[in-house]
Amino acid sequence: MGHTRWLDDEEMRTWMAFIPASNLVARELDQQLKEESGLSHLQYEILIHLNAAETGALRMTELAERLINSKSGLTYQVGQMEKAGLVQRRQCEWSRSGVLAAITDEGRAALERAAPGHVAKVREVLIDVLTPEERKAIADGLGRVRDRLIAEKDGDTCW
Amino acid sequence: MGHTRWLDDEEMRTWMAFIPASNLVARELDQQLKEESGLSHLQYEILIHLNAAETGALRMTELAERLINSKSGLTYQVGQMEKAGLVQRRQCEWSRSGVLAAITDEGRAALERAAPGHVAKVREVLIDVLTPEERKAIADGLGRVRDRLIAEKDGDTCW
DNA sequence: ATTGCGCGGTTCAAATTTGAACAGCATCGC
DNA sequence: GCGATGCTGTTCAAATTTGAACCGCGCAAT
Numbered sequence: 136m137g138h139t140r141w142l143d144d145e146e147m148r149t150w151m152a153f154i155p156a157s158n159l160v161a162r163e164l165d166q167q168l169k170e171e172s173g174l175s176h177l178q179y180e181i182l183i184h185l186n187a188a189e190t191g192a193l194r195m196t197e198l199a200e201r202l203i204n205s206k207s208g209l210t211y212q213v214g215q216m217e218k219a220g221l222v223q224r225r226q227c228e229w230s231r232s233g234v235l236a237a238i239t240d241e242g243r244a245a246l247e248r249a250a251p252g253h254v255a256k257v258r259e260v261l262i263d264v265l266t267p268e269e270r271k272a273i274a275d276g277l278g279r280v281r282d283r284l285i286a287e288k289d290g291d292t293c294w
Numbered sequence: 295m296g297h298t299r300w301l302d303d304e305e306m307r308t309w310m311a312f313i314p315a316s317n318l319v320a321r322e323l324d325q326q327l328k329e330e331s332g333l334s335h336l337q338y339e340i341l342i343h344l345n346a347a348e349t350g351a352l353r354m355t356e357l358a359e360r361l362i363n364s365k366s367g368l369t370y371q372v373g374q375m376e377k378a379g380l381v382q383r384r385q386c387e388w389s390r391s392g393v394l395a396a397i398t399d400e401g402r403a404a405l406e407r408a409a410p411g412h413v414a415k416v417r418e419v420l421i422d423v424l425t426p427e428e429r430k431a432i433a434d435g436l437g438r439v440r441d442r443l444i445a446e447k448d449g450d451t452c453w
Numbered sequence: 454a455t456t457g458c459g460c461g462g463t464t465c466a467a468a469t470t471t472g473a474a475c476a477g478c479a480t481c482g483c
Numbered sequence: 484g485c486g487a488t489g490c491t492g493t494t495c496a497a498a499t500t501t502g503a504a505c506c507g508c509g510c511a512a513t
Binding site for chain 2: 470477479
């Protein structure tokens with residue numbers, strides 16, 4: 136690896152679109168969710184994931200990995216949400232040391248209340264701004280980016 | 295606005311690629327920068343922006359807007375960086391209440407030290423994973439997303 | 454059985470981030 | 484000239500986030 140391969144103009148355009156768009160979209164959605172439903176984006180996503188699970192529950196670690204958050208951060212947030220009655224901690228059946236976070240009826244209700252506004256905002260700031268071709272390119276390209284980074288976390292350095 | 299227009303499959307794929315990719319890339323870069331140069335991604339970007347300015351200095355608010363961070367957050371970080379000798383506060387010439395953050399020689403040195411590894415990582419996790427077509431779509435599409443959100447902040451509700 | 458290690462979660466202190474309240478300067482209309 | 488109003492940046496307390504240290508359990512080798 137000799138000298139650095141700097142980004143050319145086209146690559147820089149990509150980078151300078153990706154980073155600010157990420158930050159702005161994240162900020163916008165977080166704010167909208169908080170205002171409209173009192174949930175942070177992280178809390179919303181926790182509910183989404185739990186709700187999507189057939190049993191309505193997931194292990195803490197599983198959740199942390201999916202949400203790309205530290206374990207301790209998740210412990211904290213689940214604690215907050217438990218206080219708020221949105222989730223409930225249960226013990227994992229087959230592993231005494233495991234902990235399940237389970238969505239409550241109240242959690243589902245909060246989700247249903249928050250979802251329409253959230254989806255509308257997602258459309259407004261991202262989905263409806265993109266052409267179908269762009270959406271496909273993003274789904275494919277960033278999907279690959281995502282998968283590689285996730286894979287790296289597990290196997291670590293497949294190269 | 296009758297019922298919610300939920301995301302269809304293709305749109306959901308886009309969304310479920312965008313969010314995790316954003317988070318993972320941000321985390322990866324932040325970590326790499328911290329390890330390799332002791333700078334957080336935010337600090338790195340502050341240096342980049344200051345360095346790009348002809349005078350090597352920018353107003354605090356200007357910087358906060360570009361970096362998509364709260365004013366108070368920027369005050370804090372610039373404080374940290376000032377302690378570390380990477381930047382220096384100066385008074386804005388034409389406005390007694392304005393404050394300029396100026397990059398120092400030490401700051402430039404830190405930037406030069408950090409840049410090669412950072413760019414390499416950006417290539418590794420994002421740029422080189424994408425095809426040229428995908429890069430173009432992302433530059434165009436997310437560029438538009440970015441611009442709309444920035445415009446909204448200024449004029450606010452152009453609709 | 455027993456020792457030792459590894460995993461799953463939590464605790465803890467420290468760093469960061471945020472929004473609201475505040476202080477100084479600027480500017481515009483009266 | 485003088486007060487009203489609006490910026491700019493900072494301060495402050497509260498919320499969140501992070502990584503390292505830690506605790507209890509399970510599991511494998513001895």
